[in-house]
Amino acid sequence: MFASAPVAAADQIREMQWALEALNADSVWKISKGQGVTVAVIDDGVNSSHVDLQGNVLEGKDFMDGGSATPDADDDHGTAMAAIIAGHGHGADAGVIGLAPEAKILPVREFGTNGPGTDVAIRYAVDNGASVINVSQCFDSTSQEELDKVSTAVAYALSRDVLVVGGAGNDGDSRKCYPAASPGALGVGAVKNDGQIWENSNSGAHVALTAPGTNIVGAKGKGNGYRSGTGTSDAAAYVSAAAALLRSKFPDLTAGQIANRLVKTAVLPDTEKGLSLPDKSYGYGIIQPLSALKDDIPAGSKYGPLTVPESLKEKSAAPEAGTSDEEQEKADQKAMLIWAVIAVVGLAVIGLIVLLIVKRSRRNRNSNGGPGGPAGYLQYGQQPVPPHQNPYQQQASQQNPYQQPTPPQGQWPPQQ
Known part of the structure; x- marks a missing residue:
């Protein structure tokens, strides 16, 4: 050669x-x-x-x-x-x-x-x-x-x-x-x-x-x-x-x-x-x-x-x-989306459980002669519940990490 x-x-x-x-x-x-x-x-x-x-x-x-x-x-x-x-x-x-x-x-x-x-x-x-x-x-x-x-x-x-x-x-x-x-x-x-x-x-x-x-x-x-x-x-x-x-x-x-x-x-x-x-x-x-x-x-x-x-x-x-850092990031984003969906479903389940507990508590109170009616309780949904913060959910860059718009300020030959 x-x-x-x-x-x-x-x-x-x-x-x-x-x-x-x-x-x-x-x-x-x-x-x-x-x-x-x-x-x-x-x-x-x-x-x-x-x-x-x-x-x-x-x-x-x-x-x-x-x-x-x-x-x-x-x-x-x-x-x-x-x-x-x-x-x-x-x-x-x-x-x-x-x-x-x-x-x-x-x-x-x-x-x-x-x-x-x-x-x-x-x-x-x-x-x-x-x-x-x-x-x-x-x-x-x-x-x-x-x-x-x-x-x-x-x-x-x-x-x-x-x-x-x-x-x-x-x-x-x-x-x-x-x-x-x-x-x-x-x-x-x-x-x-x-x-x-x-x-x-x-x-x-x-x-x-x-x-x-x-x-x-x-x-x-x-x-x-x-x-x-x-x-x-x-x-x-x-x-x-x-x-x-x-x-x-x-x-x-x-x-x-x-x-x-x-x-x-x-x-x-x-x-x-x-x-x-x-x-x-x-x-x-x-x-x-x-x-x-x-x-x-x-x-x-x-x-x-x-x-x-x-x-x-x-x-x-x-x-x-994965085949590259860029494709790895895409895979990570997919995983983040899955975790986000799981978090939303989890919140919905928790909300349903809370609602059932509240209704059951009200029913028990009514049967025991306690105060009844919506005025005595904070109804679920009156105040917005802050969404659960998914620790995996973060914005992933789509840029190829090997693509460097500004090349390194290297010197050739390099200094010792």
Whole structure:
């Protein structure tokens, strides 16, 4: 998905990783490094023997040739993505360090047209312990059947609480790219080091977030070398790493609620602060993993800002598992209406009981020779009875909580 160039000296690598500074990595790592989280990298294989990845790569699976998910001699893409996510660097000032350096990588070698398909790879990753799946590949197939297979696999992942992150595409237009455009996936665009959209980053409704994606240093597929790449692939890898940080810090949050924290803390560069969100190029903005880890953000609904696949909508019987915050609010309103009806019926029953008691008391008094007639009693209905205050009845907003008319006043790159 991007062009790459070799990078020579290892001791220059760390200072070339501008994205780490832009994302406040040093402060982020004081809170989370992704420990205990497995990120699947569906790609052309991962060089597990690279000095910056040793110990962080699991066995994985090769759907192309069988055996381990080892890349061919000229294939660097998957290894670069793995290093961006979970490289640990081999020295204080040398090597690639990922944004989530203590996460584990599950390599799944499946790419191009000769394998069983991305859908098979996604299902394998879900069934083998990944809680985040990075797909820095992009398909715009003419076969609707193939696209449906991928989208069904994304729905399968979401049904098992696994977040799928995909690159939005490098065509510089508005075409949809899968699995980024699949319902339930998190599509990612790329920005440059000034926060502006990279000119070849695809736009459209499938772009949910953006992240650094130009001149990104990664590890090579053979030996211990390095390379530099540009594209939405790299941006997707950074978002996958940010998701791993959050899954480690907040293990009880759902995949959608993890996406919610990323969305609610994303920012725009000052030059773009007049945009209405989600924007077709930026989505909800550029990720801010430090804020996503630190800010007090309500968990939100199960699926958060993710578009919910139809298959999951059908299976969601409870309102709490709604398709979005907006639909959750509608469900809440329905519940409020039910409680209001119950309250009115309850008042009517109470009123009837009071009326019967009053009539019976009057009858008893008359039979005992006491004062009778309406003059001696306050008749029910003379004074209006204040309605019972239903504690659940409150005005619920119809506005999408992710729609922000006034974008955050974020600064890019952010201040430490």
